[in-house]
Amino acid sequence: MTNDRQKGVVMCEQCRTVYAVWIRPDGRRYPISSHNNCSCDERARVVIDKP
Numbered sequence: 001m002t003n004d005r006q007k008g009v010v011m012c013e014q015c016r017t018v019y020a021v022w023i024r025p026d027g028r029r030y031p032i033s034s035h036n037n038c039s040c041d042e043r044a045r046v047v048i049d050k051p
Contacts, residue, residue, distance in 0.1 A: 007032070009049035014040040023047065 005022040010029060012018075017038040021029040029045065031037035038045075 005030075008047050010045045011048050012038045012040050012045050014038075014044045018048070021047075 005024050008021050008023040008029070009018060010021050015038050017040075019036040019038075020032045021037075022032060023029050029042070029047070
């Protein structure tokens with residue numbers, strides 16, 4: 001269901017990678033593309049833009 005998510009942008013505080021994610025209402029984040037994300041610990045990722 002696309003109504004249950006929003007697009008957002010996160011940045012990894014460890015490697016400084018910035019990429020687009022889907023953000024669920026419960027706060028979980030999922031990369032939109034598997035090619036543009038990092039493999040660092042998910043807790044290091046902070047939302048820097050969200051509609």
